[in-house]
Amino acid sequence: MRALVVVLPIVSILIGLYFITLGLWELREGVxxxxxxxxxxxxxxxxxxxxxxxxxxxxxxxxxx
Structure with missing residues (x-):
């Protein structure tokens, strides 16, 4: 349980950064x-x-x- 409290925010940060990167890439393409x-x-x-x-x-x- 304690490890889950540490791992979930890290995974959330990584997925959030991934979505922001996808958004910036989509803006770059302009489609x-x-x-x-x-x-x-x-x-x-x-x-x-x-x-x-x-x-x-x-x-x-x-x-x-």
Whole structure:
């Protein structure tokens, strides 16, 4: 359980960076702006919102156990 609290934010960061990279690549090609927006917001959500939530709620769960 403790290892999962450490691994999940790292995986979330890596997937978020991957989506941001895909979004920047889509912007570079300039083919589909809608796909660029989808990739960027997904990546930013994973980096800015989901990762801190996992850290906060995961650490509070560890103190309960």
């Amino acid at each position: 589909n702006k809608q796909l660029y927006i989808k990739y960027m917001f997904t990546g930013l959500f994973l980096l800015v919102i989901l990762t801190p939530m996992i850290w906060l709620f995961g650490s509070s769960l560890l103190f309960r156990i």
